[in-house]
Amino acid sequence: MRMQFIAFLGQRCRVAGSIPPAPEDPFVTMSSNNMCKDARIIFEAAYKSVQPLNLISEQIKVNGDILEIQGKRFRISKNVHIIGFGKAVLGMAATLETKLKENIVSGILSVPEGIQSALQTELQNFLEAKSCIQIYEGASKNIPDDNSLVAASKITDLVSTLNESDLLIVLISGGGSALLPAPKPPLTLKDKQKVIQLLASRGAEIEELNAVRKRLSMLKGGKLAILAKPAEVISLVLSDIIGDPLGMIASGPTVQNTDNPSLAMSIIEKYKLHNQLPESVIQILTDTFVENQNESFSRVTNFIIGNNKTALNAAAKIAEDLDYDSFILTNKLTGIASNTGRNLILLITAALQNKFELFNDIYEQLDLHSHLKDTLFNYLNNFQNQNKKLCLLLGGETTVTVYGSGVGGRNQELALAAALELHKNKPDNNITLLSAGTDGIDGPTCAAGAIATISEIEEAKSKGLDPSAFLNNNDSYTFFSQLNEQWLVKTGHTGTNVMDVIIILIC
Numbered sequence: 001m002r003m004q005f006i007a008f009l010g011q012r013c014r015v016a017g018s019i020p021p022a023p024e025d026p027f028v029t030m031s032s033n034n035m036c037k038d039a040r041i042i043f044e045a046a047y048k049s050v051q052p053l054n055l056i057s058e059q060i061k062v063n064g065d066i067l068e069i070q071g072k073r074f075r076i077s078k079n080v081h082i083i084g085f086g087k088a089v090l091g092m093a094a095t096l097e098t099k100l101k102e103n104i105v106s107g108i109l110s111v112p113e114g115i116q117s118a119l120q121t122e123l124q125n126f127l128e129a130k131s132c133i134q135i136y137e138g139a140s141k142n143i144p145d146d147n148s149l150v151a152a153s154k155i156t157d158l159v160s161t162l163n164e165s166d167l168l169i170v171l172i173s174g175g176g177s178a179l180l181p182a183p184k185p186p187l188t189l190k191d192k193q194k195v196i197q198l199l200a201s202r203g204a205e206i207e208e209l210n211a212v213r214k215r216l217s218m219l220k221g222g223k224l225a226i227l228a229k230p231a232e233v234i235s236l237v238l239s240d241i242i243g244d245p246l247g248m249i250a251s252g253p254t255v256q257n258t259d260n261p262s263l264a265m266s267i268i269e270k271y272k273l274h275n276q277l278p279e280s281v282i283q284i285l286t287d288t289f290v291e292n293q294n295e296s297f298s299r300v301t302n303f304i305i306g307n308n309k310t311a312l313n314a315a316a317k318i319a320e321d322l323d324y325d326s327f328i329l330t331n332k333l334t335g336i337a338s339n340t341g342r343n344l345i346l347l348i349t350a351a352l353q354n355k356f357e358l359f360n361d362i363y364e365q366l367d368l369h370s371h372l373k374d375t376l377f378n379y380l381n382n383f384q385n386q387n388k389k390l391c392l393l394l395g396g397e398t399t400v401t402v403y404g405s406g407v408g409g410r411n412q413e414l415a416l417a418a419a420l421e422l423h424k425n426k427p428d429n430n431i432t433l434l435s436a437g438t439d440g441i442d443g444p445t446c447a448a449g450a451i452a453t454i455s456e457i458e459e460a461k462s463k464g465l466d467p468s469a470f471l472n473n474n475d476s477y478t479f480f481s482q483l484n485e486q487w488l489v490k491t492g493h494t495g496t497n498v499m500d501v502i503i504i505l506i507c
Contacts, residue, residue, distance in 0.1 A: 031430050032453050035505045036486060038322050039434040039451060042315045042391065046501045047438040047494050049314030050238065050306040052091030059305050060236075062099045067167075069303055074167060074234065076100065081162065081231075082107035082133055083155050084171030085179040085250065087439060088238050090115060090135070091495045092171045094127050107133030108158055109171070110151035110179040113140045118493040144181035149189055152182045152219065159224065162231035170224070170233060174240030174439070174497035176250030177210075182218040186280050192216050195273075195281055202271040206241075206248065213251045215264040215285055220250070221257035225300045233300040239307040240497045242332045242396055246302050256297045261288045307331075308395035308498045311438055315393050315501060324391035324505065327376055329368040333396030333502070337410040338471060340366070340398050341417030341452070344433065344504060348392075349425045351380035368394075383429065383506070392504040400443075406475020409443025411435040411500055415450035415487075416476045420467055423457035432505045436489045439497035445477040449489045449500070456480075456487050 048054060061068040067076045080103045084093055090111050097104060115137065119126075127133055136154065138147030162168060183192045195216065199209055214221030225233050235254040237246065247255045265285040268274055274282065308331045316326040333340065343362050350359040356377060363373050376392075383390065398410045408416075414435045422431060436442065436449025460467050460483060470479035480487045 031507060032432060032455055033486075035430060035432040035507060036434075036451055036453070038319075038324075039432055039503050039505055040489065041322065042318050042503050043434055043436055043448075043489065043501060044491075045318035046311040046315040046503075047440070047491065047496060050311050050438060050498045051494065051496045052088055052238070053095050055238070055306045055310075056092060056095040056099070056236075059303075060096070060099060067100070069234065069236075069301075070305075072301065074232065076103045076167060078103050078105055079165055080104045080167050080169060081158060082169045082171065083109070083158065084173075085110040085151070085155075086171070086173030086176035086238070086497075087112055087115065088173035088496045089171040089176075090119065090126075092173070092236060092238070093133055096169065096171075097127055097131060097133065104132060106158060107131075108151065108154050109133060109135045110139075110148055110155065111135060111137055112142070112175055112179070113137045113147070115493065119495050139175065139178040142175055142178050144178045144189060144193065146189070148179045149181050152180050155180070155224075156182060156219065156227065159228045162228050164230040166231040168228050168231050168233045170235040170254050172235055172250050172253070173238040177213065177220070180219055180224075180250060180253060182220075184216055184218050184284055187216060187278075187284070191278050191281060195268075195277060198273050198276060199267070199271060202273070204267065204271060208267045208270075210248050210251050211259055212264045212267055212285070214257050214259065216281065217251065219253050221247075221252055221259070222255050222295075222297070223257075224253035225255075225297060226295050229295075230299070235300075235302045236305050237302060238496065238498065239304055240499055242308075242334065242499070244304050244307050246304070254300055254302055256295070256300075306496070306498060308438075308501075311498050311501055312393050312395050315503065316391070319391035319393070319503075322389075322391075324389045325379075326391045326393060327372060328393045329372060329376075330366070331395040332367070333394045333398065333500075335366070335398050337398040337400050337414040338417040341414035341433070341435070342421045344394075344502070345418050345421035345425065345431070348380065348431060348504065348506065349427050351377045352383060352427060352429060354381050380506075390506040392506070394502040394504075395499060397499040400474060402474055404473030404475060406470065406473040407443070407445060407478055408474050408476035409437070409441075409445055409447070409449070411437055411442040411449030412445070412447060412476035412480060412488075413471065413474065414502070415452040416467065416471050416479060419452035419454070419456050420471065422452060422454040423467075426454065430505075430507045434489060434503040435500065436491075437497075437500050438494060440491040440494040443477070446490060446492075447477060447480070447488045448491045448494075450476065450480050451487050451489060456483055459483050
């Protein structure tokens with residue numbers, strides 16, 4: 001009988017299609033090869049569960065003139081306007097269009113440059129031929145540009161004309177902030193970019209960057225919702241940030257800004273940037289009067305329709321179907337990618353070898369769910385005698401410290417570090433780790449991520465490659481590309497983004 005250790009919050013996902021199977025590798029045992037296939041199946045279930053078609057189909061219902069979202073009802077009658085900004089909003093809008101049909105009277109989407117051609121094989125991501133929703137592409141390389149500025153201006157024009165009988169649906173997903181630039185006059189886009197780039201170069205936290213962005217913007221920090229008054233506003237949010245903070249996702253254009261008016265300027269002073277910024281920036285940030293901060297948001301409703309937890313729950317359900325016992329260890333994983341890859345393998349091998357102190361130290365470093373610690377250790381410590389299969393699941397987003405000049409991404413770097421640690425420890429059990437981004441793109445590469453087993457290091461050495469040198473040069477994609485295709489995970493653009501998923505299978 002299979003054991004289930006957690007309550008799953010998501011619905012069973014609809015799995016259609018598949019990641020193309022990789023050719024078999026002579027260095028991979030039959031058991032390891034099967035585990036690689038299982039890991040791919042589990043990852044596919046994870047990212048498909050958070051694709052717009054599935055999320056909106058499951059959570060949004062239309063019955064006559066009633067629109068129901070997560071149990072809350074809204075009246076519709078050819079009064080719906082749709083705007084959106086982010087990597088996933090094209091699919092969100094297309095699915096909504098099939099549900100709302102003639103009730104939609106206008107719409108504007110600001111989407112990443114090139115995404116329409118990248119998703120051309122995914123028919124559910126395209127609007128109807130006679131759609132009234134306009135699409136603008138911009139923000140090349142996720143940086144605000146003149147094209148996204150035009151899109152934001154068009155959105156502003158649409159929203160500012162709405163009246164009390166209108167319903168505005170705002171679609172928000174990862175990348176939304178760069179696709180909605182609206183600098184507060186007299187600032188230019190370059191002025192605003194300079195501020196953010198200087199803060200980022202000094203190591204400012206994302207919360208600090210967003211606090212400044214909101215003060216310098218005409219739309220962020222709840223100002224889009226205020227501009228839409230007196231219309232009713234619904235925002236559907238696909239979260240790509242740990243903890244799902246609505247005020248941070250795309251800098252919270254539909255979320256009331258409760259920041260202290262002096263916060264943004266105090267951040268500038270903290271990083272000693274006062275003398276490096278245009279006078280117009282300083283003037284805006286030192287103005288302690290924040291317009292409309294006390295405005296009512298009673299006609300604004302924000303819904304999180306998908307997040308990393310949704311993907312992990314779907315992954316766990318499929319893993320159970322494949323006869324794995326499942327633990328979701330965290331959906332808030334952070335840290336340096338290579339360190340995290342090594343630590344995950346050390347965590348598992350420490351438990352398998354009954355080294356509780358080492359296991360405990362690493363568990364604390366990784367900041368995993370505390371209530372699972374003893375259960376997981378005891379399970380792994382007795383694993384040899386149980387004839388079971390185990391699936392560990394983690395979600396979040398790590399970072400890469402760049403030392404070299406190679407090509408790679410955080411997920412491929414994590415997997416390479418994990419593979420090296422597996423080769424170093426040589427555990428008795430078969431262990432397979434898959435780390436991949438749910439958006440299908442890991443760094444400036446065509447891969448979503450990679451798979452780690454002990455076998456790939458043996459394969460690399462047989463070809464005269466030095467895996468450690470590739471890792472030190474941040475060249476993980478080049479490393480995996482020189483091996484059998486078994487190791488890279490390639491999905492193409494998935495049309496969604498809820499950060500990364502890590503799958504560890506143990507047999």
